Amino acid sequence: MKNHILKMAIWLLASVWLPARLSAQNQTLSLKQAIEQAKSHNRDLRIDSFNIAKSRQQTQISKGLLLPNISLTGQFQHYFQRQVFFGLNSSSSSEGVGYARFGGSQISGAQVTLSQALYSASAKYEIQRRRLLEKQSQLSYNNREVDVVAQVKQNYVQLLVLQQRLNLQYESIARNKKALADSRSLLAQGRALRVDTLRAYTLVKNLEPDVLRLTYALQISQQQLSTLIGSAAGTEFILSDSLQLNTSDSIPTETQAFRRSLMERPDFQILNLNKEINDKEIQLYKSARLPVVSFVSQYQLQTQTNKFRYDQAGWPPVFYAGIQVSIPLFTGMQNANRIALGKIERQQSDAIFDNAQEQLKTTIKQVTASLYEASERIKTQNNVSQTAELSYSITKYRYEKGVASRLELTDAELALTTAKSNYLEAVFDYLSARIELDRTTGIVNE
Known part of the structure; x- marks a missing residue:
């Protein structure tokens, strides 16, 4: 019953996934192309680019504080009872104050007013603060770019490893199917036991679910890469690069990586910039106590009339x-x-920067340790893989000559598959650690 269900699952996967792959748009993609496409079309980067535009516009708005303000004002009033003026025809001994009505029933006027700031310390500091915030938005974009590039690299390497592991699984199934066919042949000739055939059959069936798991993982990884680089949904990527290890790459020391991170990482540049922004805000709050000198001028036309006789x-x-x-x-x-608040925020920025430095030291220590461990594991697993392949070849030859048992051949095949899988895992861990080191040190283009 279980075998029937497994066959149905494989058939369903082939009937749904394979037609989708055939109908999908294929695109040959190298790692460099993937990174460049992500820089141009990644949706998160596009969103952050709007923040840069907003910051630039805010800077332009602040610059307007030092530009002249010119306004045109017009008014019209109709008086149902004309305006009064007190103080007419009154004597000093009279307690009442006389008044008279004068002027027209309609009053109209227009003014052009100009105001130009000659000295405004607060406007100067506000413009400087806005320029720092504009620089901060650019650094935030750069920091997001570092993360996106690291994700693209990680996803690309993951796809390569998944493909290699799927191929390795197919090779293992092919070897075990060949062993199953041999066992059946020997059983028919009376030269083998039935238990050997059952064992070979069980091994083949136990390997088939891993094909499903790796296939689904490939689909998910393909979709993640498509989202990262902003490609159309359903695009099937054909990776042109392969898993390669550059043994000449040196692993930096913790001190070298720490110094480079402080200089290159955009988020640490943002933390430093926050200190400057806090200082500029304190100056801005202090400048609010200073006088503001402005040049003002106005040209006005005014008239009064009755019965709308403006002519x-x-x-x-x-x-x-x-x-x-x-x-x-x-x-x-x-x-x-506000000045007291600015000083508190400045102290907070110092504490945040110091804390980030200590966390960075821990992160770098973990990444460099992972690199050293993975590089040593690669050397070991490479030797183990070569030894396991030689051992399998010898055992297979001895089995074909009737010297080795079926169990010995099965153990040799399992050791070979495990050794190759462990080597792939070591390569993936090394490349992942290298990508994490690039992200930690703020590297984008290397």
Whole structure:
């Protein structure tokens, strides 16, 4: 019953997945192409690019604080009872104050007003702060780019390893099927026991579920890579690169990796920049206590008339220009509290940076240790794999000559498959550690 269910699952996978693969759009992809495509089309990077544009626009808005402001104002009023003026026809002994109504029923006017800041310390510091925030948004984009490139590399290597492991599984199934056919032949000739045939059959069936697992893992990894590089859904990638180890690559020391991380990593540059932003905010809060000097000017036209006879009304102009000084005397202790808040935020930025440095030291120690361990394991597993392959060849030859038993051949095949699988795992761990080292040190283009 279990074998029937397994066959049905394999048939269902072949009927659903294989047609989808044939109908999917194939794309040959190298690791370099994948990285470049991710830089151009990754959706997370595109979202962060909008933050850069927003920061630049905020800087332009801040620059407007030092540019002149020109406004045009117009007004119209209709008085149902004309305006009054007190103080007419009154004597000093009279308790009442006389008044008279004068002017027109309709009053109209227009003014053009100009205001230009001559000295504004707060505007200067605000522009400087906005420029730092613009730089921060660019560094945030660079930091996201480092993460995306590391994810692309990791996903690409994972795909290569999964393909190799799937091929290895197919090779193991082929060897065990050949052994099963031999056992059946020998059983028919009366030269082998039935238990050997049953054992060979069991080994073949035990390997088939791993094909399903690796196939589904390949599909998921393909979809993840498609999402990372912003490709169309359903694209089938044909990887043009292969698993290669450059033995000439040297592993940096912890001190070298730490120094490079402090210089190259965008997130640490952001932490340093936060200190400058806090300092600039403190200066901005302090500048709110300083006076603001502005040049002001206005040109005004005004008229009054009755019964809307504007054609007979006069339009006398009024024009003035001057200097305006604004000195804040008391603002409810807001400026003092803002300065105190800025100092606290500055101390917090220092603490965050120191904490990040200590965490970085631990991360680098883990990554370099993983690199050293994986590189040594590769050397060992490579020798083991070669030995297991030689052992299998010898055992197979002895089995064909009737010297070795079927159990010895099975053990040799299992040892060969395990050795190759362990070698692939060591290669994957080494490349993963190398990718993590690149991400930790902020490397994108290497």
